[in-house]
Amino acid sequence: MRTKSIAAFLLGTALAVTATGGALAQDKTVKIGVLTDNSGLYADLGGPGSTLAAQMAIEDSKIATKGWKVDLISADHQNKPDIGTAIARQWIDVEKVDVFMDVLNSGVALAVNNVVKEKNSVMINSGAATSDLTNAQCTPNTVHWTYDTYMLAHSTGQALVKAGGDTWFFITADYAFGHALQRDTAAVVTAAGGKVLGDVKAPLNNADFSSFLLQAQASKAKIIGMANAGGDTTNTIKQAAEFGIVKGGQKLAGLLLFLTDVHSLGLNVAQGLNLSSTFYWDMNDQTRAFAKRFAERAKNKAMPTMVQAGVYSGLLHYFKALEALGGNPHDGAKVVAKMKELPTDDPLFGKGSIEPNGRALHPAYLFEVKAPSESKGPWDYYKLVGTTPADKAFRPLSESACPLAKK
């Protein structure tokens, strides 16, 4: 029995070797899965646009002309961690997906992060905010590409405290992302000599923020930090205007505000808000060229958000690592190690690198939303007011709780 199975094994190997034309010839197939929110409150900032960005990365990398066979699939995790992990398991076990792209929503991202590590797959996260992905929860299988709560907290938080906003009240989305963003921002505020006067945890996808705004108003804090995202942020901003919060002398801080949010609010309401981003379509010729091509193919002709841009760039870098390896080893940790070894360089985020903990580094930009009179037309929304260099924008390795960072 035993000899029989060994013989079968040898025969099988021999067949496999002949089939691929030699022991060293590498498998050149790769399957990409975009796991995102296709139908909920984050669908505009990631969603189908993230899948389009992945498609464009496949085309622009010309990887197919180099003998690679690339498959792209996408799914909707509905912002539910249990659905996200179920899809992740099915994608790895049945669909043989090699790399997870986007995975916005911090709650879902942290859950999928565990599956990806357990199954030795790859996640290039663009949309999730929580800095825990490269801190306590870091894995050798995850790269966090676009931004995180640490970066947002430091870029926006520091700028506002410097401008005199030394007392804060937080309206926080009540899940992993909101908590992380509030924690990281509060740390920045206190370190800069400011004070946090209070907070309120609002349920995700809340329609009416007036109760919370009244509490923020009563706190008399100079800055109301909105540690939420998407529709929650736009509703908070809109209703804050209604309750005369800004007129009353308090300032709103959109800690995470996307281009699509500003578009949806309109400049009349959004003007003057500060926000941080690692990408804006109107930065240079390369970003403009990409954005133009993207918008032509996107639904509603929308310009890309930083999340979608991150999917594009992250995937380009993943392909570079695969090519450097000469083929797909179907070994997630190995590919990610290669990604960290290679310097990053792409048209949207420029030159950078990936830290041992999986954090991709690029400069962070502080923007101010233009007044309607300054805007030349649709999607002309931001003006640059400050830049944090790549090595200062994210949490330094020395402060990281990630075991991979200790060497």
Place this chain on the structure above:
Amino acid sequence: MQALYAQLLVGLINGSFYALLSLGLAVIFGMLNIINFAHGALYMMGAFVAYFLLNLGGINYWWALLLAPIIVGIFGMILERTMLQWLTGLDHLYGLLLTFGIALIVQGVFQNYFGSSGLPYAIPDQLKGGMNLGFMFLPIYRGWVVVFSLVVCLATWFLIEKTRLGAYLRAATENPTLVRAFGVNVPRMITLTYGLGVGLAALAGVLSAPINQVRPLMGADLIIVVFAVVVIGGMGSIMGSIITGFALGVIEGLTKYFYPEASNTVVFVLMVLVLLVKPTGLTGRAA
């Protein structure tokens, strides 16, 4: 203490949306025996119609308050004529599934064309600004919402419970064959009733457009809570749904103040409690 007054008032504002929506549901359930899961989608359509009227036709908010309910109401009546009427006499489940399917389709179509983050709709000039009540800054628009929806709710109640037309309606629910024998066109009356319920949803949509973003999913987020309101108030009870709508808005507002984490579950906890103690709802009569 001042903060508490403010939260009570804010609760009342949210309660007016619950009341308007649950009233429409109660009217439809009471007269047609249909659990209208498309209500949230129709509420959303009301807001979108207001947006289109303003941006495509230059028609302002005040006209939208009148026109959007009529337009969406006609859409509702077409739904009733072409689909819902065939469900008469069947189990509630059929109506629920059909309307739920309609809701998904309508939301999907809107999301496909307008994305998920929504469109801006400004507060009309006449209602901009606010007044200082001492304990809070009340935006005039919010005050208007409470007053207006209260008037609409009471008018609807009056129409159904106190007028001859309402009497016909109630009689037609009780015994359609008999009412038909008196020469009343019962199917047409039922279609109009559905139109009325849908119109109320659209009206709530127009009212909410300046407060929330006009989003395809705005109704989906709200409708589950509204169903809980209807269940608590007693299915099909007109006054019950109005009172419960306002009351639950207030209770939710207080929860947002004392324990915000529970503010999106408190209504359901109450629903469970009420169902345990009084399965027909607070004002419902046993079937």
